[in-house]
Amino acid sequence: MVTAGSKPLRYLLQAINYTVFMAMVWYFATSPSVRIIAEDEAMITIAFAHAGQLREPCRLLTQEELNALPPNMRRIEDCPRERSPVTIEARLNDEVFYSATLPPPGLFDDGGVDVFHRIKIPAGEHLLGLKMNDSVRIEGFNHEFERQIKIDPAQILLVSFKSDQGFVVNGGTE
Amino acid sequence: MLVNPVKRAYLALESWFNISFGSEWNPLYHLGTLSFFLFWIILVTGLYLFIPYHGSIAGAYASMEYITHEQWYVAGIMRSMHRYASDAVVITILLHMFKEFASGRFRGFRWFSWVTGVPTLWMVVTLGITGYWLVWDELAQYVAIGSAQLMDALPIFSGAMTRNFVSGGMTDRFFILIEFLHLLGQPMLLLFMLWLHVKRMSHVAINPPRGLAMGTFFALLALSLYEPALSHGPANLDTVPRVLQIDWFYLNVYPLLEIWPAQQVWMFTTGLTVLLMAMPWLMPKKEGPAAVVDLEHCNGCGICFEDCPFDAITMQARTDGARYENEVVVNPSLCASCGICAGSCPASNPFRSSRETLKTGIDMPQLPVDEMRRLTRETVESMSGHSRIIVFGCEHGLDVARLDREDTRGIKLICSGMLPPTLVEYALKQGADGVMVTGCRENDCFFRFGNSWTRKRFTGDRKPILRARAERQRIRMHGAAEPDLRSVEADLEAFRKHLVELNQATASGKTGTE
Structure with missing residues (x-):
């Protein structure tokens, strides 16, 4: 086995090794840097949870059906649990940038869907169009939204959906 | 000799750190x-x-x-x-x-x-x-x-x-x-x-x-x-x-x-x-059989239990009715088959039962202590020259067969730690002028402690110790991996010269006495 002859030489070599070790630590602790978004870009984020409407409407039970049930399980309506899938289409300046049909999760297809989609867009003015269908019993889209938006560089425009308000846009200016 | 480029890269890095830090501090x-x-x-x-x-x-x-x-x-x-x-x-x-x-x-x-x-x-x-x-x-x-x-x-x-x-x-x-x-x-x-x-x-x-x-x-x-x-x-x-x-x-x-x-x-x-x-x-690798305990020759001293690097040996109360308190038990699923236990057993003494098969308390079926003794005796007999050196190496360090020449012969062990110190004494007694132990690079034993336990046994810091009658000037250790052939050869050459001088000094001392 070869070893450095003199102590000073050995310490010098150790110093070199420690320097290389720390240089590696220092460099990879911060470099190379990652560009997340270009200088003139902004971002649209669609993020919301929504439960599709029931696939079939609730139905009143007949007297015969009620009689056939045990007394403690009698209820007036029969409501199937299965929900409709949620279909979304998002357009920017009349170009579709997101389109998806999300099936209801859960063992009995009765859960709400979580929507999450991000897209980088050039900052500036755009026409944002959003459409959603949440019922298999309705043809086409039953929720629609269209608005002229202005978005600054690096800004996030957040699109959400509330059952009582429809599509809600936060961030950016109209 | 080396075919594995990954291992070659590692050994190169290891060599560099050995130069810079020495083996004691090698990161x-x-x-x-x-x-x-x-x-x-x-x-x-x-x-x-x-x-x-x-x-x-x-x-x-x-x-x-x-x-x-x-x-x-x-x-x-x-x-x-x-x-x-x-x-x-x-x-x-x-x-x-x-x-x-x-x-x-x-x-x-x-x-x-x-x-x-x-x-x-x-x-x-x-x-x-x-x-x-x-x-x-x-x-x-x-x-x-x-x-x-x-x-x-x-x-x-x-x-x-x-x-x-x-x-x-x-x-x-x-x-x-x-x-x-x-x-x-x-x-x-x-x-x-x-x-x-x-x-x-x-x-x-x-x-x-x-x-x-x-x-x-x-x-x-x-x-x-x-x-x-x-x-x-x-x-x-x-x-x-x-x-x-x-x-x-x-x-x-x-x-x-x-x-x-x-x-x-x-x-x-x-x-x-x-x-x-x-x-x-x-990427599996076939391993040798586990160590085997022979209770007839085990007095339950516990040295192998202390030396096992992988906790494969346990102590328990005697089960064979012998007068000793304890016995050792090997767990084959934990055993690394390194043989360090065989090297640590005081019964692995080649001077015992020299005309019969040498039995020890714990042994390796693939290379029993008796076989090590036979190999040592035959190897010493096969050498000629004024500085006959027997080199004990291991399977994971430098291949000692590469050092073979007229006055030098290598014996490959599983690990240098399986070398009973008395076998070194035995080799000198049989006529070898010197004994060199290589094994893996210093402080980097494949089985963790093989070379360091051996060194401590030689210096008397760990049982079983190398007895005082074994002439220390005729024993040398040089941990080495495959790329270290030249440095081992250089050390061997210096050792040869040293042994020739030692032999001459011993001979002139004897003549003077006569």
């Missing part, structure tokens, strides 16, 4: 203890940082700025040490993995340490991720959303986490959860995994040599003073951070989310982990 021989030492630095600095740190959305960033700028002379340095030691530990762990892989120390009886070691690296990485989260700067925001995306890709969360973050649903309570994970949950889990990782080993060292620890500490301190760790701008969920200085030791997975869906990132990382964990079975 490659202390990667485990060095990692432990770095964990100590992380723990102590982390505990200090916890005092001024404020775990809330409004307070986290401000407290980190206070730590970094207002109290830079203590807390700022602590922060930098905390961060750089965390980065350094990833390097030592990766080097540790590389070393074990390159030198074939990941399969066979070592499968358990390898399999428990791979996920440990991921635990360290996730611990670092929660640490970055606590700063709550732009990088933390990036990490938080990226982590949420990854979690949402798992069936249990189904999209709720990311939505929660981007729609401003993060609260101070979430900070408390992350603080709990970073300060208690993850470190405890890591400690458990480290315990599991070394469970099948005995004599586990925790601390690196003091010189190496000091060197590492001062190097980290110097880096902390030269380039203090800083935060990015404060987190703002209304904007996207443009450029981030990512810590690649911990956050290397997140840029993948820019090009792959989260499910694909999971598949990649899980696949890589499973592939690494499966290595012991993908």
Whole structure:
């Protein structure tokens, strides 16, 4: 086995090794840097949870059906649990940038869907169009939204959906 | 001779560190203890940082700025040490993995340490991720959303986490959860995994040599003073951070989310982990049979129990009715088949029952002590010249057959630690002028302690000792790997000259007496 002859030489070599070790630590602790978004870009984020409407409407039970049930399980309506899938289409300046049909999760297809989609867009003015269908019993889209938006560089425009308000846009200016 | 380029690269690096640090301080021989030492630095600095740190959305960033700028002379340095030691530990762990892989120390009886070691690296990485989260700067925001995306890709969360973050649903309570994970949950889990990782080993060292620890500490301190760790701008969920200085030791997975869906990132990382964990079975190596105890020749002294590097030997009350209190038992599933136990057994004395088969208390079926004695005797008889040297080597160091010549012959053992000291004495008694023991490189025994136990036995620091009657001037140790042929040959040449002079001096002494 070869070893450095003199102590000073050995310490010098150790110093070199420690320097290389720390240089590696220092460099990879911060470099190379990652560009997340270009200088003139902004971002649209669609993020919301929504439960599709029931696939079939609730139905009143007949007297015969009620009689056939045990007394403690009698209820007036029969409501199937299965929900409709949620279909979304998002357009920017009349170009579709997101389109998806999300099936209801859960063992009995009765859960709400979580929507999450991000897209980088050039900052500036755009026409944002959003459409959603949440019922298999309705043809086409039953929720629609269209608005002229202005978005600054690096800004996030957040699109959400509330059952009582429809599509809600936060961030950016109209 | 070497065909494995990975092993060749490792040995070259090992040689360089041996030149710089010597074998005692060679960082490659202390990667485990060095990692432990770095964990100590992380723990102590982390505990200090916890005092001024404020775990809330409004307070986290401000407290980190206070730590970094207002109290830079203590807390700022602590922060930098905390961060750089965390980065350094990833390097030592990766080097540790590389070393074990390159030198074939990941399969066979070592499968358990390898399999428990791979996920440990991921635990360290996730611990670092929660640490970055606590700063709550732009990088933390990036990490938080990226982590949420990854979690949402798992069936249990189904999209709720990311939505929660981007729609401003993060609260101070979430900070408390992350603080709990970073300060208690993850470190405890890591400690458990480290315990599991070394469970099948005995004599586990925790601390690196003091010189190496000091060197590492001062190097980290110097880096902390030269380039203090800083935060990015404060987190703002209304904007996207443009450029981030990512810590690649911990956050290397997140840029993948820019090009792959989260499910694909999971598949990649899980696949890589499973592939690494499966290595012991993908590249298996046949092992020899386990050590066998012969109770007729075992007096239960416990030296083999003390010497076993892998906790494969246990002591129990005598079962054969012999007058001794204890006996040893070998667990074949833990046995590394190294033979260190055979070398430690006082009954492995070649001077016993010289006309019969030599039986010992614990022996290796593939190379019994009796066979070692026969080989030694025949090898000495086969040599000629004025400096007949018998070289005991091992299967994992330099191939001693490469040293063979008229006056030099090698005997390959499983490990240099299986050499009973009395066999060295026996070789000299049989007519060898000198004995050299090679084995693996110094302090880097394939079976952990083979060469160091042998050296201690020779110097009388460990039982069974080399008896005083064995002339020390005729015995030499030189740990060597395959690329060290030239240095061993040079040492052998010097040894030959020394032995010739010694023989001449002995002869003239005898003549003078007559």
